[in-house]
Amino acid sequence: xxxxxxxxxxxxxxxxxxxxxxxxxxxxxxxxxxxxxxxxxxxxxxxxxxxxxxxxxxxxxxxxxxxxxxxxxxxxxxxxxxxxxxxxxxxxxxxxxxxxxxxxxxxxxxxxxxxxxxxxxxxxxxxxxxxxxxxxxxxxxxxxxxxxxxxxxxxxxxxxxxxxxxxxxxxxxxxxxxxxxxxxxxxxxxxxxxxxxxxxxxxxxxxxxxxxxxxxxxxxxxxxxxxxxxxxxxxxxxxxxxxxxxxxxxxxxxxxxxxxxxxxxxxxxxxxxxxxxxxxxxxxxxxxxxxxxxxxxxxxxxxxx
Amino acid sequence: xxxxxxxxxxxxxxxxxxxxxxxxxxxxxxxxxxxxxxxxxxxxxxxxxxxxxxxxxxxxxxxxxxxxxxxxxxxxxxxxxxxxxxxxxxxxxxxxxxxxxxxxxxxxxxxxxxxxxxxxxxxxxxxxxxxxxxxxxxxxxxxxxxxxxxxxxxxxxxxxxxxxxxxxxxxxxxxxxxxxxxxxxxxxxxxxxxxxxxxxxxxxxxxxxxxxxxxxxxxxxxx
Numbered sequence: 389x390x391x392x393x394x395x396x397x398x399x400x401x402x403x404x405x406x407x408x409x410x411x412x413x414x415x416x417x418x419x420x421x422x423x424x425x426x427x428x429x430x431x432x433x434x435x436x437x438x439x440x441x442x443x444x445x446x447x448x449x450x451x452x453x454x455x456x457x458x459x460x461x462x463x464x465x466x467x468x469x470x471x472x473x474x475x476x477x478x479x480x481x482x483x484x485x486x487x488x489x490x491x492x493x494x495x496x497x498x499x500x501x502x503x504x505x506x507x508x509x510x511x512x513x514x515x516x517x518x519x520x521x522x523x524x525x526x527x528x529x530x531x532x533x534x535x536x537x538x539x540x541x542x543x544x545x546x547x548x549x550x551x552x553x554x555x556x557x558x559x560x561x562x563x564x565x566x567x568x569x570x571x572x573x574x575x576x577x578x579x580x581x582x583x584x585x586x587x588x589x590x591x592x593x594x595x596x597x598x599x600x601x602x603x604x605x606x607x608x609x610x611x612x613x614x615x616x617x618x619x620x621x622x623x624x625x626x627x628x629x630x631x632x633x634x635x636x637x638x639x640x641x642x643x644x645x646x647x648x649x650x651x652x653x654x655x656x657x658x659x660x661x662x663x664x665x666x667x668x669x670x671x672x673x674x675x676x677x678x679x680x681x682x683x684x685x686x687x688x689x690x691x692x693x
Numbered sequence: 694x695x696x697x698x699x700x701x702x703x704x705x706x707x708x709x710x711x712x713x714x715x716x717x718x719x720x721x722x723x724x725x726x727x728x729x730x731x732x733x734x735x736x737x738x739x740x741x742x743x744x745x746x747x748x749x750x751x752x753x754x755x756x757x758x759x760x761x762x763x764x765x766x767x768x769x770x771x772x773x774x775x776x777x778x779x780x781x782x783x784x785x786x787x788x789x790x791x792x793x794x795x796x797x798x799x800x801x802x803x804x805x806x807x808x809x810x811x812x813x814x815x816x817x818x819x820x821x822x823x824x825x826x827x828x829x830x831x832x833x834x835x836x837x838x839x840x841x842x843x844x845x846x847x848x849x850x851x852x853x854x855x856x857x858x859x860x861x862x863x864x865x866x867x868x869x870x871x872x873x874x875x876x877x878x879x880x881x882x883x884x885x886x887x888x889x890x891x892x893x894x895x896x897x898x899x900x901x902x903x904x905x906x907x908x909x910x911x912x913x914x915x916x
Contacts, residue, residue, distance in 0.1 A: 397856055399891035402835050423859030431856030434885050434906075435836035446915050453840060453881075457855050459909030459916075460883040461838045466910070476914035645831060645893055 389488055393417045393526060393538050395428035402428075403640035404653060405437070412438040414488060417478065419524040419540025420508075421447035423454040424597075430454075433461035433472075443475045443483070445498075445507060445524065478524050479503045480553045490530065496560075497525040497542065497549040513545070520569065521545045527562060533661030537562035537587055544575025547583050557586045563663040564656060565589035567612075570596045571604030571621065577611070584615055591618045591656075591665060598623040598632075598648045609683040619684040620651035620671060629678040637667035650674070700818050704728045704748035706740070706768065708759045712806075716752060723814050732760035741771050750818045751779035752809065755789050766793035766800060773799040778821040782809045790896060791849050791864035797899035798832055798889065801825065831897060834887040838906060839863075841882050850878060857890050857898065865900055874903045882906070 395401045447455040481500035508519040523540035571594035596603040623643045624632035632649045641652030655666045679685040717727035734740040753765040769781040780802045801821040843851035848867045867875040883906035892898040
């Protein structure tokens with residue numbers, strides 16, 4: 389069983405699937421239509437991989453170049469007779485949840501009202517919604533436990549939607565938080581603190597590009613560290629050090645050949661629904677080596693009112 | 694010729710006599726023996742045979758028309774097929790790649806003349822010889838889709854390869870594409886191809902097996 393949620397670019401996805409011996413993807417979920425989330429998906433659709441289901445909301449920006457490229461690749465896959473089923477609705481009501489047998493994926497945002505209202509570009513709550521506002525938030529559950537929360541490029545407004553959709557804070561918990569927007573801009577610090585208070589993750593994975601937008605942002609890392617959340621960035625932040633570890637884990641990492649990986653590609657074992665990073669120790673040891681400059685090692689002063 | 698043979702002779706294929714002499718001087722400086730190849734040759738096979746029979750390493754200029762009616766890139770690609778280590782060089786790296794993007798997987802190194810002058814040729818020989826023995830991950834081809842961003846009057850086509858980078862322009866000459874693709878492409882159209890998506894830079898990125906893609910289906914539910 390294989391499910392892919394977003395895929396930016398480079399050969400890393402192909403290489404990882406090959407390492408896992410995957411020849412068939414049961415479902416592809418796309419959080420939104422930004423090029424850094426769908427580039428490698430367009431490649432997958434252009435290739436011979438068997439893909440059963442594609443879950444995605446129509447592009448709010450309408451006909452961006454990246455979106456047309458994805459659709460052109462999708463046309464080939466359909467023409468080749470793969471039988472891929474496209475689900476052009478991905479919100480909290482439709483499909484709501486998708487059961488894959490060993491695990492379930494829940495859609496926590498956007499809600500149906502937002503998408504029926506036009507999604508990105510439409511007016512809602514006295515604001516024009518951005519593509520990031522409409523980013524899909526997915527929760528993965530296994531063995532009755534909430535394992536991971538994939539937030540895409542969600543904003544503070546998106547998190548407000550999640551709070552409405554899942555009113556009981558205890559139900560918003562997840563052991564692994566894939567941090568919003570690559571550890572970058574999210575919105576107000578207080579809403580991010582609220583998110584962390586709700587989710588209470590053990591791990592925070594930051595899927596960042598070393599040279600992209602200065603991510604991870606120091607306040608984001610500070611907020612995570614102040615709650616003793618284990619922070620794992622895929623690439624080494626520019627201020628964290630000059631040379632990464634090249635990816636110590638078993639999986640291919642995009643930054644490995646350039647030695648700009650920090651956590652690289654991060655694998656988790658989830659026996660009985662309890663998540664544990666498989667390369668935890670090696671990553672910790674590497675960060676210890678650069679502790680003088682690593683954002684996730686600097687002292688964070690916690691103030692409580 | 695085997696890759697473990699003692700390395701002493703370096704073939705120089707350059708159309709300009711003064712450049713040949715200058716390179717010969719650099720090679721001697723590194724206690725190696727230059728073999729100056731000036732031709733002319735009737736066929737690329739003749740030139741390849743001359744190189745294989747006289748040296749263990751080759752430095753080949755991109756422009757070698759007086760020596761043979763072919764590009765230096767084709768010569769280096771043919772040498773690579775024979776697992777013979779070689780370097781392609783030019784006065785400027787950024788002016789030529791579009792013309793041999795389709796065979797870049799068989800160009801072990803493409804350097805400016807200045808870069809070449811600064812190289813330790815023994816190290817280059819060792820690195821390139823090693824690279825010929827095993828396929829590096831960054832050279833592995835994957836199926837992908839390309840979007841045409843611009844078509845220039847001089848025959849260059851600008852692509853975006855979303856599976857490699859959402860923003861970096863990759864140039865390829867229309868002359869190196871199948872006629873059916875070259876004739877039909879326009880800004881905004883798409884092409885399927887095999888590309889080494891693990892390439893670290895656009896100077897390593899090759900594009901092969903191009904096929905025209907159809908435009909999106911209006912009834913795909915995603916319009």
